[in-house]
Amino acid sequence: MTSLTDKVFAALMSDISDGRLRPGMRLPTENGLMQRFSVSRSVIREAISRMQAERTLETRHGVGSFVLAPPARAVMLDSPPQTTLVDAFAILEFRTEIECAAAAFAALRHTNAHRRQMADALDQFEQALCNGSTDVVAHDIAFHSAIAAASGNRYFLDVLQQMGRGVSPRSQLAAREIAALDRVALLRDVLREHRLIEQAIVRRDADDARAAMRMHLAHSRERLRIAAGLAQGV
Amino acid sequence: MTSLTDKVFAALMSDISDGRLRPGMRLPTENGLMQRFSVSRSVIREAISRMQAERTLETRHGVGSFVLAPPARAVMLDSPPQTTLVDAFAILEFRTEIECAAAAFAALRHTNAHRRQMADALDQFEQALCNGSTDVVAHDIAFHSAIAAASGNRYFLDVLQQMGRGVSPRSQLAAREIAALDRVALLRDVLREHRLIEQAIVRRDADDARAAMRMHLAHSRERLRIAAGLAQGV
DNA sequence: GCTAATTTGTTCGTATGTATT
DNA sequence: GAATACATACGAACAAATTAG
Numbered sequence: 123m124t125s126l127t128d129k130v131f132a133a134l135m136s137d138i139s140d141g142r143l144r145p146g147m148r149l150p151t152e153n154g155l156m157q158r159f160s161v162s163r164s165v166i167r168e169a170i171s172r173m174q175a176e177r178t179l180e181t182r183h184g185v186g187s188f189v190l191a192p193p194a195r196a197v198m199l200d201s202p203p204q205t206t207l208v209d210a211f212a213i214l215e216f217r218t219e220i221e222c223a224a225a226a227f228a229a230l231r232h233t234n235a236h237r238r239q240m241a242d243a244l245d246q247f248e249q250a251l252c253n254g255s256t257d258v259v260a261h262d263i264a265f266h267s268a269i270a271a272a273s274g275n276r277y278f279l280d281v282l283q284q285m286g287r288g289v290s291p292r293s294q295l296a297a298r299e300i301a302a303l304d305r306v307a308l309l310r311d312v313l314r315e316h317r318l319i320e321q322a323i324v325r326r327d328a329d330d331a332r333a334a335m336r337m338h339l340a341h342s343r344e345r346l347r348i349a350a351g352l353a354q355g356v
Numbered sequence: 357m358t359s360l361t362d363k364v365f366a367a368l369m370s371d372i373s374d375g376r377l378r379p380g381m382r383l384p385t386e387n388g389l390m391q392r393f394s395v396s397r398s399v400i401r402e403a404i405s406r407m408q409a410e411r412t413l414e415t416r417h418g419v420g421s422f423v424l425a426p427p428a429r430a431v432m433l434d435s436p437p438q439t440t441l442v443d444a445f446a447i448l449e450f451r452t453e454i455e456c457a458a459a460a461f462a463a464l465r466h467t468n469a470h471r472r473q474m475a476d477a478l479d480q481f482e483q484a485l486c487n488g489s490t491d492v493v494a495h496d497i498a499f500h501s502a503i504a505a506a507s508g509n510r511y512f513l514d515v516l517q518q519m520g521r522g523v524s525p526r527s528q529l530a531a532r533e534i535a536a537l538d539r540v541a542l543l544r545d546v547l548r549e550h551r552l553i554e555q556a557i558v559r560r561d562a563d564d565a566r567a568a569m570r571m572h573l574a575h576s577r578e579r580l581r582i583a584a585g586l587a588q589g590v
Numbered sequence: 591g592c593t594a595a596t597t598t599g600t601t602c603g604t605a606t607g608t609a610t611t
Numbered sequence: 612g613a614a615t616a617c618a619t620a621c622g623a624a625c626a627a628a629t630t631a632g
Contacts, residue, residue, distance in 0.1 A: 125599085125600065125601090151615085151616060151617085152617070162601060162602045162603070182609090183609050183610080183616085183617055184610040184618090185611085186617080212510065212511055215509050216454075216511035216512060216515075220454060275446045275449055277449075281450075359620090361619080361620090385598085387597080396620060397622085399621090401598090416628085417597080417598055417599065417627070417629075418599090419597070419628080419630085420597065420598075421598085594630100594632080595631075595632095596628100596631090598628080599626075599627070599628090600624100600627095601625085601626095602622105602624080603621105603623085604621080605619100605621080606618100607617105607619075607620095608618075608619095609616085609618095610615080610617095611615080
């Protein structure tokens, strides 16, 4: 169900993510957008107000609507391509620390319910692969979330989920640029690493769980590096 | 400057807080509200959508708008004594993980500017103690923040600051309940531990920095445990 | 199961007020 | 002051979901 509002919203968002509209730039006037999309002003204003709610735009009365810098990310750099990449590595580095700790705690504290959550996520991951699908991002996230939940300390899960948006560009990047590689083989590696982590946790071996998670995320970093290299034509 | 939308919004909100509209109840239809307030449908819909954004209402297509139950903020603020305490330990556990990692990275990556930030925080901490003040929370936070900043990965600082609210109850609790103990002696211990961390970082010894931070936070946990024990009369 | 009535969702067009340049 | 651009409000029409008969 894509309403006109949805379409305008999506078009403007992709203008921003493609760099046609960059932080600080002013959008066309509402009148201009009405003509560009051949819709009424209500549609434009609804789309704009959605983007305001997402902190993507800021509208100044009598002046116009301006693209905001992505909230926390504005602090360091501005050039979009590099920032995203640098950020992706920073996020991965940070995630490595909290997820390794979470895995260790999960090994010590998980319940049967947590065990089932992890198993379900892995089964669905595998099922998708067997069906030839490479769309396993959701199952990947589910597995990592299950571990964070099993840590018995809700802050691990909270923070991991808060970083959800920051993590997705990585997936998008990888998904888009790894096309040249054998995605299925790559995802099978991921699944294998997940199984190792799960086994260590189920065995209640905290050190092994931590190590398996660290290995998994180190490999992820390499996969990201390769994908980034491809994206930059290296 | 109260727009019509503001008035309708305020009226409906007070209907709810006064109990005229209770959770689960259906609002009058948009037509009904138009007549009651003598405004157009756009005004009604704008007010309703504001309440949706606040999670006060839920609207079902073809049915109506319903008052939602307040979202059980039980997690953080409700039952203060036990929940807060459990939470305080969970926060400390989580902080231990990210701050140890941050300290290790800081040892490897800090610049002169970071070194100065840490030194300033420690000097001010010490100065305050010498002056007989025990209000050093700000300097404590400044030191930990400086390390997170020196990690070269802004997510450590971001998350630490996001947990600021969660951290403060600990300080409050400690500050309130440790009155019986010799606070100055206790804070001198904290300062000594801070110095050890700083020295390891300056010496660029990542392992020592990590260990010193872990020791510091483990001691903090003990200090918290003692304070909690006092609070509960144990 | 179908139809009709009710209710919200979406879109349009227009008019007036207000802030900025 | 004049022009531009957003803010607020009105009225109307049709689409889509739900419910009652």
